Amino acid sequence: MDQSRVADPALGQEVLRTWAELGTDALLLLDSSRQLLWASPNSATVLAQSGPVGAANGVGLVPGTPLARIADDPRAGELVGRALERGEICRGEISHDSWRRVLRAVAAPLHDQPTPMVLVILSDITHERRLSRAHQELLANLSHDLRTPLASLTLLAETLTGEARDDPAAAQDFAGRIAKEAAHLHELVSAILDLARLEAGAEQAQMEVADLHQLVSAVCAGLAPQAKARELEMVCQGGPTMARIDPGRLRRALANVLDNAIKFTGRGGRVTVTSGLIGGSPTIVVHDTGSGIPASALPRVFERFYTADRSRSGAGSGLGLTIARQAVELQGGRIEVASRPGAGTTVTMVLAAPGPSPVRLVV
Amino acid sequence: MPSLFLVRHGVALDQGEWTMADELRPLTEFGWRQAVAIGRIASQHRVSHFYSSPAVRCMDTLLPAAHLRGVTVGAAPELFETEEPRGLEAAGQLLRRLLDEYLPAGRETAAACSHGNVLVPLLDAAGLRDPSRCPKGGVWRLQVEPGQAEVRVSSMGHLSPRSQEWER
Numbered sequence: 208m209d210q211s212r213v214a215d216p217a218l219g220q221e222v223l224r225t226w227a228e229l230g231t232d233a234l235l236l237l238d239s240s241r242q243l244l245w246a247s248p249n250s251a252t253v254l255a256q257s258g259p260v261g262a263a264n265g266v267g268l269v270p271g272t273p274l275a276r277i278a279d280d281p282r283a284g285e286l287v288g289r290a291l292e293r294g295e296i297c298r299g300e301i302s303h304d305s306w307r308r309v310l311r312a313v314a315a316p317l318h319d320q321p322t323p324m325v326l327v328i329l330s331d332i333t334h335e336r337r338l339s340r341a342h343q344e345l346l347a348n349l350s351h352d353l354r355t356p357l358a359s360l361t362l363l364a365e366t367l368t369g370e371a372r373d374d375p376a377a378a379q380d381f382a383g384r385i386a387k388e389a390a391h392l393h394e395l396v397s398a399i400l401d402l403a404r405l406e407a408g409a410e411q412a413q414m415e416v417a418d419l420h421q422l423v424s425a426v427c428a429g430l431a432p433q434a435k436a437r438e439l440e441m442v443c444q445g446g447p448t449m450a451r452i453d454p455g456r457l458r459r460a461l462a463n464v465l466d467n468a469i470k471f472t473g474r475g476g477r478v479t480v481t482s483g484l485i486g487g488s489p490t491i492v493v494h495d496t497g498s499g500i501p502a503s504a505l506p507r508v509f510e511r512f513y514t515a516d517r518s519r520s521g522a523g524s525g526l527g528l529t530i531a532r533q534a535v536e537l538q539g540g541r542i543e544v545a546s547r548p549g550a551g552t553t554v555t556m557v558l559a560a561p562g563p564s565p566v567r568l569v570v
Numbered sequence: 571m572p573s574l575f576l577v578r579h580g581v582a583l584d585q586g587e588w589t590m591a592d593e594l595r596p597l598t599e600f601g602w603r604q605a606v607a608i609g610r611i612a613s614q615h616r617v618s619h620f621y622s623s624p625a626v627r628c629m630d631t632l633l634p635a636a637h638l639r640g641v642t643v644g645a646a647p648e649l650f651e652t653e654e655p656r657g658l659e660a661a662g663q664l665l666r667r668l669l670d671e672y673l674p675a676g677r678e679t680a681a682a683c684s685h686g687n688v689l690v691p692l693l694d695a696a697g698l699r700d701p702s703r704c705p706k707g708g709v710w711r712l713q714v715e716p717g718q719a720e721v722r723v724s725s726m727g728h729l730s731p732r733s734q735e736w737e738r
Contacts, residue, residue: 343588358633
């Protein structure tokens with residue numbers, strides 16, 4: 208390309224016009240009384256509001272409109288005022304659309320004009336902010352969940368080699384608790400790695416047609432000692448039901464769900480695992496008679512690290528149900544939770560049938 | 571003599587570094603080291619009951635000590651920070667309530683973790699000299715003779731970020 212053309216004013220104008228039409232930033236030109244002189248054609252789209260009144264509905268982007276009617280955050284007016292007063296570029300963040308969105312705002316005074324003017328560039332950074340918040344929450348939870356057992360291990364080990372050294376019964380107790388904390392840490396790190404692999408999409412489901420009931424019986428048998436230790440009755444019912452599943456991942460998902468059911472059901476309670484066809488789909492239902500989940504917490508149970516009570520020791524990694532959902536969804540299934548405080552919790556895993564017409568061996 | 575240990579939460583992330591709700595603001599790495607150090611003090615004094623402001627930075631400050639003992643930390647909303655520090659009279663009332671509610675019977679001891687703007691007036695009401703010197707991760711011991719109104723208060727020190735040692 209002829210480099211001299213870059214300096215061509217006509218080319219420059221076309222570039223700016225294209226940016227103003229297609230770019231993701233809204234450009235507003237304001238006079239010294241903060242009234243709109245001009246808005247880029249894409250401004251209506253960028254500033255579109257979700258409420259009944261807004262730029263997208265034709266309100267606010269005609270010349271003469273005060274800035275306060277375009278951007279509802281008073282900080283927008285303050286930013287423009289500062290840019291006019293100081294004659295320099297001012298940057299800030301404003302909320303928009305009744306605090307539902309965050310906009311990055313740059314107010315640049317135009318110096319070579321007969322009257323004072325300010326160009327305001329608004330960029331929607333709501334998504335960026337949400338991601339940053341989710342990232343921060345993940346790090347905070349990771350840090351909390353890893354540091355709690357590490358801090359406990361430090362103190363337990365110090366006590367074991369210190370005051371409990373000459374007391375065999377106490378030493379035994381502390382050694383047991385160290386093993387328990389270490390197992391918890393091991394479980395947590397494994398869960399984090401599993402989840403990272405699942406979320407990265409690096410894992411492929413190893414699908415095969417298998418008997419659901421056989422798999423369910425094996426998982427129940429594996430967790431029976433845990434249920435017995437907590438004096439719970441665990442019932443595994445149903446008959447052979449063929450399904451198209453990834454047996455390894457489904458075992459892990461069911462073990463996580465059952466582990467939760469056992470942990471949150473009090474002594475003398477009951478955990479029932481049923482496998483069979485429901486509505487034509489191979490399904491596993493885990494029902495417990497535990498304390499249940501409050502309605503306010505129910506939408507959050509599949510979130511990473513969500514635990515209703517952070518002060519509990521060894522209550523779990525807060526990743527079990529997240530991994531269960533990822534694992535079930537990876538094999539084309541779905542998982543649902545229903546609960547009422549005091550009436551227990553029911554987790555339903557609906558899986559893929561082996562073919563167009565599911566085969567059911569036993570009704 | 572029954573004791574109640576008052577604890578100021580360990581060093582937490584700066585407010586400017588945290589965009590979520592302030593009560594979720596976590597301890598820093600050094601804050602966790604302070605929590606472990608507080609666990610040692612709690613173990614030496616056989617603290618058996620733990621209460622805390624529901625803020626994560628407070629709960630986590632007592633968590634290692636409670637885990638060592640094999641118990642949980644009870645959330646105590648009255649220990650959550652206030653917008654304005656309490657006056658001396660209101661702080662005195664809260665102090666009496668804490669001693670009535672949290673001080674276990676017999677020879678057992680309790681710990682309660684809170685925020686600077688709750689603890690400074692509380693320590694003032696308890697008669698501590700220079701209560702404004704209330705570092706993060708600090709521990710104070712309140713002792714009450716059974717049947718007596720008088721409270722004895724003493725500073726147990728804190729893990730200092732400067733020296734990295736427990737300073738009294």
